[in-house]
Amino acid sequence: MPEHPAAATVATVAGVPVDTRHWIGGRRVASADTFADHSPIDGTELARIARGTAAEAEAAVAAARTAFPAWASTPPAERARLLHAIADGVEARLADLAAVETADNGALLRSHLRGVMPRVAHNFRFFADRLLELAHPELDTRGHANRVSWDPAGPCVLITPWNAPLMLATWKVAPALAAGNTVVLKPAEWSPLTASLLADIAAEAGLPAGVLNLVQGYGDEVGAPLTAHPDVRRISFTGSVPTARRIAETAGRNLTPVSLELGGKSPMLVFADADLDLAVELAVGQYDNAGQVCLAATRLLVDASVAEEFTARFTGRAAELRQGDPREESTDLGPNIHPRQLERIDGFVRRALAAGARAVIGGGPNPELGGLYYRPTLLAGVAQDSEVVQEEVFGPVLTLQTFDTEKEAVELANGTRFGLAATLVTGDRERADRIADQLVAGTVWVNCFFVRDLRAPFGGSRESGIGREGGDWSFDFYADLRNTVTAPKGWSDRG
Template identity: 80%
Template sequence: MSAHTTTVAGVDVDTRHWIGGRRVASAETFTDISPIDQGVLGEIARGGATEAEAAVAAATEAFPAWAATSRAERARFLHAIADGVDRRREELAIVETNDNGALLRSHRRGVMPRVAHNLRFFADWLLELEHAPFDTRGHTNHVSWDPAGPCVLITPWNAPLMLATWKVAPALAAGNTVVLKPAEWSPLTASLLADIAAEAGLPPGVLNVVQGYGAEVGAPLVAHPDVRRVSFTGSVPTARTIAAAASANLTPHSLELGGKSPLLVFADADLDLAADLAVEQYDNAGQVCLAATRLLVEESVAEEFTRRFVEKASSLTQGDPRDEATSVGPNVHPRQVERIDGFVKRALAAGARAVVGGGPNTDLGGLHYRPTLLTDVAQDSEIVQEEVFGPVLTLQTFATEDEAVALANDTRFGLAATLATGDAARADRVAARLVAGTVWVNCFFVRDLRAPFGGSRQSGLGREGGTWSFDFYCDLKNTVTAPKGWNDHG
C-alpha cells in the first residue's frame, strides 16, 4: 500500500489531490477523523496557493478540448461516471458514513443512488437543452448555452458526495472544467470520485480535486482570475468572503447557504402527520440546511401536537450510524458539538425550557447530541434567529394566520418552509406569502432536479436545477440572423 493511501472499512482511499489527471502530494497534511469514534481516518494532503494554481492551470489547459466535445460525448462520460458510482455504491456508502457520521442505511438506499442520478439527470437534460428559435422582423434569434470556462466548486461536509455531484454534473455537462474543493471534515469520497472519473476515461484536467482548508486553498481558488464560475454551499460568513473575492474579477457565483426554516402547523392539520414531519427534522443529526427547525403551532392544538411530538421523538434511537436500527447518529466534529451545545446552554440560561433532550447524550459519549425541543423562546432570541445546524428545534405558538406568516418570515433567512394544513385554500394563501426558495405542503424533502433550488435573503444567491443550472454554468448567447444576404457559391 502507498504511503499516500488510507484504508477505511476495507476501502483504499488515496489521500493526495487529483490535479491534471494524476495524484499530487503536498508538503503538509491535515488529520481527518471519524465522527463515529473520533479515530483517525487518514492524513490528507493539505493544499495551498501552489496546489490551487496548479489545479486552475490544469482546468484551463483542458477547457478548450472539453468545451469542443459534443454534447452526446459529454453525456456519455457522465453516464460512465454514474455507472462507476453504481458499481462502487457500497464502498462509497461505508466510506462516507465513516467520514461524516450519517446513517449507513441512508447512504446505501438514498444518498448514493441520488449521486448517480445527479450525473445521469444532467447528462440527459443536456441532450434536451434548447430554446425554440424566434422571429424579430424577419430575423431569426437562436439562443445557445456556451461553456463558460474553469469552475471552482466548494462543497460542505453534511452530504459530501451528493452535493459535490449536484455541482460537478451540470458544470461538466455544460462543457466546463472543474476544480472541486471538498470540506476538510469529509474529504474522502471526493477522492474516490476522482478515481471513478479517471476509470470512466474523463480526460486529464477536466475534473480536479484539491483538499485543504478554505483560508489556505479555497481563497486562492475563488480569487483566481482564470476561474469563470464559483459555486459554494456553506455558511453565510464564508459566502461573504467568497463573494468579495469572486466579485473582484466579476466572476459569477452561486451561493447556497444556511436556513432557519419554519414548520407551520395549523389546527386543521393532520396532527400525526405534522408531528412526523417535525420529528423528521432530526434527520442527519439535524445537519441539514433545509431543516424546519422552528415549529410554529396554532395555539388551540399546541398541547396535543407537543404530546404527539414527544411520543414520536422518544422512539428515535441514537447510536452507531452503521447499525440499521439507528435513526440519529453522531454530529460531524467536536467543534460542531461544542457549537450546538453552546446554543442550547445560552437558550436555557435565557429562560427556554427543554421539553425533549437539552444536552449531549452522555450514555453514548463522543459526538452524540440528544434530539432537543425548546419552548418558551422569544422571537428575537438567538436560538430562534440563528442556524444551529444540529438536532435542536424550537416551538412557538400563534393565534392567527397572519401571525403565523409574520413569525415564519421574521428571520434573515429564506431557504425553505414546511406547511401542515387540511385546507387547500389556506395552503395556497400561506405558501404565496412565505419567503422561501422551496415550500413543502404536508410533506418534506421531496426534491426533483427539474425544479429550481436556492434560497432567498441570506440563504443564498441564484437558483440551480434543470435549465437553471445550465443558465449559471454557461454563457448564454443569442445569435440573430438576417433573412437575406447569403452568397450562393454552389
C-alpha cells in the same frame, strides 16, 4: 501543524482503499503537509489528507484551463456518455462509497445505501440527459432569426460542505461538466474522502485529464486562492453566510459569477386543521442527519389550539428514536460531525436555557454515548428575537412557538434573515395556497418534506443564497448564454 512527509498516500477506511492526495491534471499530487481526518463515530483518525496551498490551487486551475478547450468542443452526446459512465462507476461502488462516507461524516449507513449514493448516480444521469434535451429556441424579429445557445463558460471552482459530501458535490460537478466546463472541486476538510473516490471513478470512466480536479485543504489556505483566481469563470459554494460574503467579495474583483447556497432557519407551520400524526412525523423527521441539514424546518410554529396535543405526540414519537452507531440498521440518529460543531450546538442550547427557554426533550449531549452524540432537543418558551430562533444551529435542536392567526403565523415564519425553505401542514387546500404565496422561501413543501425534483429550481432567498440551480437553471449558471441574430437577406449567391 508539523509536516508529515512520510504519511501514507492511501488510507484504508471501512475496508476501502482511499487515496489521500489531490487529483490534478489526471494524476495524484502530494503536498508537503497533511491534516488529520477523524471519524465522528468514535474519534479515530481515518487518514492524513494532503493539505493544499496556493501552489496546488494554481496547478489545479492551470490544469482545468488547459483541458477546457478540448472538453468544451466535445460533442454533447459524448459528454453525456461519459457522465453516464461515471454514474455506472458510482453504482458499481455504491457500497464502498456509502461505507466510507458513513465513517467520514457519521450519517446513517442505511441512508447512504438507499438514498444518498443512488442520488449521486442520478445527479450524473439527469444532467447527462438534460444536456441532450436542452432547447435552443428560435425567435423571429421582423424576419430576423434569433437563436439562443448555451456555451461552456470555463474553469469552475466548486466548494462543497461536509453534511452530505458526495451528493452535494455531484449536484454541482454533474451540471458543470455537462455544460462543457472543467472543474476544480474543493471538498470540506471534515469529510473529504468520497470526493477522492469520485476522482478515481471519473478517471476509470474515461473523463479526460484536467476536466475534473480535486484539491483538499482548508478554506483560507486553498479555498481563498481558488476563488480569487482570475482564470476561474464560475464559483459555486454551499456553506455559511460569513464565508459566502468573503467569496462574493473576492469573486467580485474578477467579475466571476457566483452561486451561493447558504444557511437556513426554516419554519414548519402546523395549523389546527392539520393531520397531527403527519405533522408530528414530519417534525420528528427534522432530526435527520443529526439535524445537520440546511433545509431542516427547525422552527416549529404550531396553532395554539393544538399545541399541547402536538407537543405530547411529538415527545412520544421522539422518544422512539434510537441514537447510536450510524452503521447499525436500527439507528435513527448518529453523531455530529466534529467537536467544534458539538460545542457550537451545545452553546446555543445552554445560552437559550439561561435566557429562559425550557427543554421539552433533550437539552445536552447524550451522557450514555459520550463523544459527539447530542440528544434530540426541543426548546419551548423561546422569543422570536432570541438567538436560538434567529441563528442556524445546524444540530438536532428544534424550537416550538405558537400562533393564533394566519397573519401571526406568516410573520413568525418570515421573521428571520433567512429564506431557504418552509413547510406547511394543513388540511385546507385554499389555506395552503394562500399561506405559501406569502412565505419568503426558495422551496415550500405542503404536507410533505424533502421532496426534490432535479427539474425544479433550488436555492434560497435573503441570506439563504444567491441564484437557483437544478434543471435548466443549472445550465443557465454554468454556461454563457448567447443569442445569434441572423438577417433574412444579404447572402451572396454562393451562400
